[in-house]
Amino acid sequence: MSETAKLIKGATGDWEVVIGLEVHAQVASRSKLFSGAAVGFGAAPNEQVSLVDAAMPGMLPVINRFCVEQAVRAGLALNARINSWSRFDRKNYFYPDLPQGYQISQFKDPIVGEGEIEVEKDDGSSFTVRIERLHLEQDAGKSIHDLDPNWTYVDLNRAGTALMEIVSRPDIRSAEGAAAYVKKLRNILRCVGACDGDMEKGNLRADVNVSVRKPGGELGTRCEIKNVNSYRYIQQAIEYEARRQIELIEDGHAIHQETRLFDPGKGETRSMRSKEEAHDYRYFPDPDLLPLELDPAWIAEIQASLPELPDARKARLMKDYGLSAYDAGVLVSDGARADFFEKAATGRDSKLVANWTINDLMGRLAGAGHEIQDSPIPPEDIAGLVKLIEDGVISSKIAKDVFERMWAGEGRPAGIVEKHGLVQVTDTAAIEALVDKIIAANPGQAEQVKAKPQAIGWFVGQVMKETQGKANPAAVNQILKAKLGL
Amino acid sequence: MSELTGLTLKAAIEGLKSRAFSSEELTRAHSQAVEAARPLNAYVLETPDHALAMARASDGRIARGEGGPLEGVPLGIKDLFCTRGFRTTAGSKILEDFTPTYESTVTSNLWRDGAVMLGKLNLDEFAMGSSNETSAFGPVTNPWRARESNQQLTPGGSSGGSAAAVAADLCLAATATDTGGSIRQPAAFTGTVGIKPTYGRCSRWGIVAFASSLDQAGPIAKTVEDAAILLRSMAGHDPKDSTSLPAEVPDFPSFVGKPVKGLKVGIPREYRVEGMPEEIEKLWQSGIAWLKDAGCEIVEVSLPHTRYALPAYYIVAPAEASSNLARYDGMRYGLRVDGKNLTDVYEETRGHGFGEEVKRRILIGTYVLSAGYYDAYYLRAQKVRRKIADDFDQAFQKVDALLTPTAPSAAFALGDRTADPVAMYLNDVFTVTVNLAGLPGVSVPAGLDSKGLPLGLQLIGRALDEGTLFSLAGAVEKAAAFKSKPERWWA
Numbered sequence: 020m021s022e023t024a025k026l027i028k029g030a031t032g033d034w035e036v037v038i039g040l041e042v043h044a045q046v047a048s049r050s051k052l053f054s055g056a057a058v059g060f061g062a063a064p065n066e067q068v069s070l071v072d073a074a075m076p077g078m079l080p081v082i083n084r085f086c087v088e089q090a091v092r093a094g095l096a097l098n099a100r101i102n103s104w105s106r107f108d109r110k111n112y113f114y115p116d117l118p119q120g121y122q123i124s125q126f127k128d129p130i131v132g133e134g135e136i137e138v139e140k141d142d143g144s145s146f147t148v149r150i151e152r153l154h155l156e157q158d159a160g161k162s163i164h165d166l167d168p169n170w171t172y173v174d175l176n177r178a179g180t181a182l183m184e185i186v187s188r189p190d191i192r193s194a195e196g197a198a199a200y201v202k203k204l205r206n207i208l209r210c211v212g213a214c215d216g217d218m219e220k221g222n223l224r225a226d227v228n229v230s231v232r233k234p235g236g237e238l239g240t241r242c243e244i245k246n247v248n249s250y251r252y253i254q255q256a257i258e259y260e261a262r263r264q265i266e267l268i269e270d271g272h273a274i275h276q277e278t279r280l281f282d283p284g285k286g287e288t289r290s291m292r293s294k295e296e297a298h299d300y301r302y303f304p305d306p307d308l309l310p311l312e313l314d315p316a317w318i319a320e321i322q323a324s325l326p327e328l329p330d331a332r333k334a335r336l337m338k339d340y341g342l343s344a345y346d347a348g349v350l351v352s353d354g355a356r357a358d359f360f361e362k363a364a365t366g367r368d369s370k371l372v373a374n375w376t377i378n379d380l381m382g383r384l385a386g387a388g389h390e391i392q393d394s395p396i397p398p399e400d401i402a403g404l405v406k407l408i409e410d411g412v413i414s415s416k417i418a419k420d421v422f423e424r425m426w427a428g429e430g431r432p433a434g435i436v437e438k439h440g441l442v443q444v445t446d447t448a449a450i451e452a453l454v455d456k457i458i459a460a461n462p463g464q465a466e467q468v469k470a471k472p473q474a475i476g477w478f479v480g481q482v483m484k485e486t487q488g489k490a491n492p493a494a495v496n497q498i499l500k501a502k503l504g505l
Numbered sequence: 506m507s508e509l510t511g512l513t514l515k516a517a518i519e520g521l522k523s524r525a526f527s528s529e530e531l532t533r534a535h536s537q538a539v540e541a542a543r544p545l546n547a548y549v550l551e552t553p554d555h556a557l558a559m560a561r562a563s564d565g566r567i568a569r570g571e572g573g574p575l576e577g578v579p580l581g582i583k584d585l586f587c588t589r590g591f592r593t594t595a596g597s598k599i600l601e602d603f604t605p606t607y608e609s610t611v612t613s614n615l616w617r618d619g620a621v622m623l624g625k626l627n628l629d630e631f632a633m634g635s636s637n638e639t640s641a642f643g644p645v646t647n648p649w650r651a652r653e654s655n656q657q658l659t660p661g662g663s664s665g666g667s668a669a670a671v672a673a674d675l676c677l678a679a680t681a682t683d684t685g686g687s688i689r690q691p692a693a694f695t696g697t698v699g700i701k702p703t704y705g706r707c708s709r710w711g712i713v714a715f716a717s718s719l720d721q722a723g724p725i726a727k728t729v730e731d732a733a734i735l736l737r738s739m740a741g742h743d744p745k746d747s748t749s750l751p752a753e754v755p756d757f758p759s760f761v762g763k764p765v766k767g768l769k770v771g772i773p774r775e776y777r778v779e780g781m782p783e784e785i786e787k788l789w790q791s792g793i794a795w796l797k798d799a800g801c802e803i804v805e806v807s808l809p810h811t812r813y814a815l816p817a818y819y820i821v822a823p824a825e826a827s828s829n830l831a832r833y834d835g836m837r838y839g840l841r842v843d844g845k846n847l848t849d850v851y852e853e854t855r856g857h858g859f860g861e862e863v864k865r866r867i868l869i870g871t872y873v874l875s876a877g878y879y880d881a882y883y884l885r886a887q888k889v890r891r892k893i894a895d896d897f898d899q900a901f902q903k904v905d906a907l908l909t910p911t912a913p914s915a916a917f918a919l920g921d922r923t924a925d926p927v928a929m930y931l932n933d934v935f936t937v938t939v940n941l942a943g944l945p946g947v948s949v950p951a952g953l954d955s956k957g958l959p960l961g962l963q964l965i966g967r968a969l970d971e972g973t974l975f976s977l978a979g980a981v982e983k984a985a986a987f988k989s990k991p992e993r994w995w996a
Binding site for chain 2: 073074075076078079080081082109111113115120173301302303306309
């Protein structure tokens with residue numbers, strides 16, 4: 020099922036936006052696609068450049084087997100066909116940060132063919148996005164225009180780094196859907212280890228193709244928005260671009276196919292080059308490289324080595340831990356969250372663990388701008404906290420206090436409970452004495468409760484107040500009912 | 506000149522081994538010959554000091570009873586091979602001041618085996634040419650002249666410097682490269698032996714690229730055996746070149762002199778081209794007779810797509826070249842001519858840096874790869890290429906090797922064909938097919954024409970079957986008994 024469109028109102032009626040994405044994901048490899056040079060973030064300019072990367076005369080590319088393996092892993096995880104025969108082509112154009120004068124890419128015969136993934140939106144709905152292809156290619160270097168008024172500087176550290184370009188079919192119908200697709204893609208790539216998904220470093224970025232049409236009508240002319248590198252920007256760019264195109268059409272203008280840039284500062288897209296100005300890349304098979312032939316046995320080996328993928332894990336979390344689709348979805352949206360949960364849930368009430376992980380811990384982490392990997396509270400301590408609740412040592416209410424103290428770094432849950440005397444009072448004799456005392460002091464209330472049993476809550480509150488919340492609520496209720504003859 | 510420069514590679518190796526002379530003596534003699542032969546313009550860089558240092562080191566190893574198969578022998582290196590610390594120009598102004606920090610695999614193999622470098626040899630710019638006249642450093646003059654003539658002739662190209670240097674005894678042997686005939690045609694024009702091995706036999710790593718799917722290194726030498734000795738050292742699998750073949754290197758010299766009795770040699774009828782001088786046809790017939798006498802069975806074969814080879818070659822080679830030469834953009838190394846903006850810098854740099862022939866091929870290559878023309882030209886040429894390879898496959902079902910002329914004429918005068926590129930391209934008519942099919946081909950001097958200029962015969966073999974070629978070439982060499990040398994008019 021492709022995404023249900025969220026229609027946009029225009030002056031002439033409703034419009035549907037049609038979106039396809041080309042995601043560039045940097046392969047999580049320590050060396051480049053065709054040279055042995057290191058790949059790393061934060062090296063000084065031009066420190067990670069080999070003779071091949073600098074395109075010195077007579078230098079030749081040699082394919083990096085690890086990068087090929089990652090592309091296959093990614094392809095398998097996208098439920099896609101792995102092409103046992105693929106080929107590298109040269110995409111020719113001149114630019115100072117492209118030392119060879121061509122980018123080695125895959126044009127006609129990509130390593131991965133058609134696939135599809137299931138994408139979940141925040142509202143709980145889900146839809147299918149078809150993947151057209153995934154291919155391997157080299158990244159270019161970086162041109163730095165703002166260091167000098169008259170000169171452009173070039174840093175070739177990135178030149179030759181392996182990218183996977185993942186092209187979707189135009190199956191997306193909303194800005195949120197596009198963001199959800201990239202999130203899902205990122206999650207899958209991270210799950211199999213093919214890409215670290217670090218969008219801030221530009222290790223995952225998207226070219227977004229946007230067109231608009233009347234619902235169910237012919238596809239409109241698309242514009243491509245280049246290099247958008249956050250979920251928020253993807254959404255903003257699509258919303259702006261769809262609105263821009265609708266206004267143009269409604270004003271009687273035509274959309275011209277072009278490449279546009281998103282300006283995050285202004286929240287708008289602007290023209291970069293028209294179709295007429297587009298390069299003629301003169302693609303042809305790279306004669307320095309042999310066709311890439313993959314042994315089916317090797318593909319099977321890679322398939323067997325894949326970790327559990329997010330969709331399968333979600334199903335398992337629902338089945339094995341009794342989680343809701345929503346909770347399971349939240350946990351598997353980042354493998355580290357699901358790992359955390361599963362560690363904490365071993366032998367514990369899994370729904371309680373899920374609640375504490377998702378609502379309390381992840382809420383606090385999000386507030387602090389952290390991921391679960393940075394959590395100051397380890398999974399064992401969430402498990403410990405839940406065990407204290409399960410054993411009736413503390414109430415859920417006290418547990419909130421204990422959690423705050425854990426977050427503040429006071430230590431492990433059992434220690435905190437002991438140190439602050441937070442152990443729940445389950446000594447029935449003590450509670451009975453207290454109940455007797457309160458009933459005796461409030462005969463009027465006692466009479467009322469007999470007539471109106473739901474008013475028992477007032478007595479519970481009194482007991483809790485006297486015990487500073489430490490009385491076991493179940494025990495209090497039971498004793499009150501007995502004493503009041505309910 | 507001393508008689509040391511007149512030695513074959515084989516004789517020199519034996520002389521060094523038996524201490525009849527030292528590498529220092531041998532090298533000095535050659536460096537002096539190189540200096541004296543400057544009018545030929547064969548060398549674009551002479552490295553006599555470096556040569557002497559290498560020679561002394563070799564003498565040391567020989568004295569200790571060590572040393573490789575090429576220990577102490579002075580060689581010339583085509584200036585397309587990158588040499589660490591020594592300017593490597595590819596015959597182009599755009600690389601006029603380029604000194605690599607790395608050594609090509611082929612030359613590394615030679616130094617590993619003990620060879621001595623005399624200097625870098627002139628060539629057509631980026632190996633694009635058949636007469637050495639496109640070199641930014643001026644043409645090489647063929648040491649051969651017609652009888653009773655002072656006219657300066659071309660040594661052929663693109664390995665004109667290599668061929669001239671070997672013919673004029675300015676090195677014991679030389680490295681060369683062959684994309685469409687650049688080893689074999691100059692060898693034929695200079696009375697030397699040149700072999701283009703199977704594509705992938707020699708690593709292309711560190712050789713300035715012209716057309717990657719066709720480029721292949723090989724030796725030019727004085728005798729078939731010398732060529733076999735040098736190729737044995739040059740060849741070998743190299744993981745740094747993805748197109749290098751993971752095949753063992755046979756002991757090529759051991760094939761020279763092996764009996765050729767019973768081998769079947771094909772004569773492709775399509776190689777009888779219109780306008781070919783009668784003398785070449787006659788030479789071809791002599792070659793057939795020699796091989797028959799040696800016990801070979803001669804079989805007429807057909808290579809029906811031969812006539813499409815030259816057009817296909819002049820699409821594929823420029824297409825690859827247009828892309829391979831994109832890196833010479835003035836940004837990182839080589840010539841840079843400044844301009845008002847980026848496009849201007851590109852245009853000025855490449856406009857000044859490249860010569861006419863290189864520009865012509867970049868333009869052709871860019872055109873045939875353009876959107877809308879790709880299918881009609883490049884794709885079609887690739888299909889022709891497949892057909893040509895199939896022709897050879899068919900022929901090699903029936904025969905062990907093919908015998909053809911190397912070039913459709915003897916050496917022509919400098920300046921004779923520079924105005925007509927197509928006439929120039931026709932030089933490659935017998936040689937390009939071999940590159941398109943990736944096969945080994947060797948040119949052997951077979952005689953002199955009526956003007957006293959050398960002519961060559963070409964033997965073409967199955968992929969990776971250089972051994973058979975060396976045996977057959979040895980038989981032709983023996984029967985032809987080609988002993989002529991050019992007169993030393995230059996010194």
